[in-house]
Amino acid sequence: MSDKTPARAITGWTVGLWSFTAVAGGVIVGGLLHEPEPELTTAPPTTTVSVTPEAEPPTPVRVSPSVTFPTQIPGCSSVEAPSSDESYGAVFGPGEYDNPAYPWFSGRKAVAMSTALRAALPTDVTLEFGPLDRSLLFTPILGEPDSPFGGFTDARADLRRGAGAGTLSVTVEQSEEPVPACTAGWLDERRTAPDGSTVDLHDTWEELDGIRTLSRSVMAYRPDGSRIVVRSTDAPSVSMPTGTVPLTRDELVAIALADGLGVGDPIPPGTIEPPPPCHVRVDDSPAFGESVAARVNAALAGALDGVSTDRPLGDVRPDDFGLGLCQAVRVTTPGQPSTLTVSIAAGQPMPDTEPKDGGSARTSADGTVIEAREEYFTIADQSGRTAEEFVRTVVLTTPDGTRIDVTCRAEQPSAPLPFEQLEKIALAPGSVTP
Template identity: 50%
Template sequence: MESGDSNGAATPSRAVTGWTVGLTCVAIVAAGVIVGGLLHEPQLELTTAPLTPTASVPPEPVEYSYVTAPVTFPARIPGCDVVEPPGKGRSFMSAFSDEFGYDNPSYPWFSGRKAVAMTQALRDALPEDVVVAFASVDQSLLFQPILGNPTESEGFGGWTNAHATLLRGARAGALSVTVRQSTAPIPPCVAGDLDERRHLIDGTIVDTHDTWSETNGVRTLARTASAYLPDGSIAHANADDVAAGGAGHTGAVPLSVDDLVALVTAPGLAVTASVAPGTPNPPESCNAGSESSAAVDQADADRLDAVLARIPLDGLTLDQPLGALRPTDEGGVCQAVRVTTPGRQSRLSIAITTGQVLPSESDTSPDNGAEHATSRRLADGSVVENREWRTTMADPTAQPSSQSTRIVIVTRRSGTRVQLASAADALAEPLSFALLEAIALTPGLEVP
């Protein structure tokens, strides 16, 4: 998805990006030269045996193995009148570019609001004792934009995908759900591809599979369900026992086959399902800039959310309320929202990181290209930095557009850093420094 606070704005300051420094490492190999001279006659005998050259032997390549569950054929599969023999595995490579985001004209049935409605339907269909792990927005079952153009003939592409790590007691694993629209016929029953074909009353057909695979001797358990709906929707769900971030295997898939069937047949997942009035657009993605930070756990994030939710916002209208911080890849947590108040339309983001060094005087000098740059130290030792940029973005197909960005960064003595950014185009003003500072300096926005 779109990332961070860039949104077309220039980010030349450490205060904004942490000044990512590229280091070029040059390896210099010095050749040693030994010079021997005849100091005395006759020449002395060598007292050290000459080195015998040895040929370097390349290491043995690591053997790679991938094993899947054995397939029996002929086979009988419940719900299948005919079972075809297993085919050879297929592989393909594809590349897509996200040119349209949620507004891809190749898929008129899909939109940002449709993605949110599908996400809610998917979450509602999860068992009550299943928890979606605390993760970034795009790792929390939010359906993503459909990339590229229709590729029905190639048999791939055109999917919107939602994924997350699920927790269920001692069980944990990844869930991935994809949905697409298709006019292709329902595929035949193939041995090894499914264990059962269910024919539902409304005409939906669901194929299920409970299987495993081993990579270099490490076994992964997996369960799948694929639903073929009468309206042409195809929904596929895959759950495995891989822990968050690929950190090992838990040995138990958190969802049963019946759980997966309930997910892929959830009414709100169908491509023709209506979107309820008032459904919001997807939440904005965000990041913590280039500053590295320790992770902020969900308990601390919940506490910070409660503080943000109570902050008065000077009559501003937001598309999402403040108080929904999510983890970032760099560590810390962040949230981005849209200000929709007429005349003040802008993008507001907040990022909270930990373990940051308190800026020194040289760090905060206004020599970073900003049109406005100030820094001051508060009585409690905190440092407040203000920056402002105005940038012009050229588009070969349209008139150049300008954008203003205001940044406020508060770094506490504890190492907690709160960064707020407000970006607006030429038709509106970013939020004031006074309001951004008021938010950033709110008591309680600190991680112990």
């Protein structure tokens, strides 16, 4: 360390304060385009129009703990001064699992990692019901290896444990960089695991406009080049902080070191691909509770007579926008490879019973409208490969506004499931009310 000793409270309370000045503008309108009439002895009055800009919303005030330096950290032989350099960024896009820039990762690897992650959770921890992207399913890796952002896969979910609740997020990437030096403000403790992994632990908090969120994180640097960050907070995604992080330090360490989560861990035989993406086929729909989803799942589970799929039909969830319920599976019946999607929404208007686009429509005795149509498309993937796609869809709309879309897509020469089978699936859940 340097002989020059910095102040102990190097940053003090970190408070983000933003100010702004609103300046009112005026527009002067004067003069006329015609001569004044003789009886007018004074010029017409000048009119001033004052335009006041809308006030900008106040910038949130963030407060985080101060960083003390010099300091000692258990497990560290030396501690470096905190750095003020921070980078923020994001990479957006649908992505594909089989990214050639990351040969260690694939769709099957993502499923294997997700299975290992769920198995590492304490038995009394429950995952909250939610979309696939909040069910601990690892996402595709976006970005290139030399990009400052991206290059990782992550999984997240809301957790419930007893009376407490919070979030869990896990990020995994491959790196050839050495284990970094201990830096004040970034960790509270450094451990060496029996397998040679270096594990950093950190508890902290942040206040946003006076509301404090607690977080606990573990960063594992594993011998195979895995960099795994496991973080838990006391703030579920749709409610206020509970005051208790649902996972302990030792539990987070166990997750970070779990077999199957590292980049070099093998994929177990029989591991399948991630589920296809699924979106509810309407612009808006009320949310459905877990009890409604359970009833729908039970009905759908028995609706696939003679049809084999890569995973059971009967795991409907809200889509990524939190709308309705949705599930997509791959049909694996010999000679009929295709993708089957079930989408359920509520609060929908009754459709026009006139057939559209060469389809058909009929009304059943109870007032339910059943539509059917066939469509053909030319599709292209990110590699430029094109294919002809054959799509069959059945849409069922009940008088109370429940809408159930069942779609089967197949690349020719394969054909989608017949209309009779799709209609049987659509009729299985019955009327759904949120």
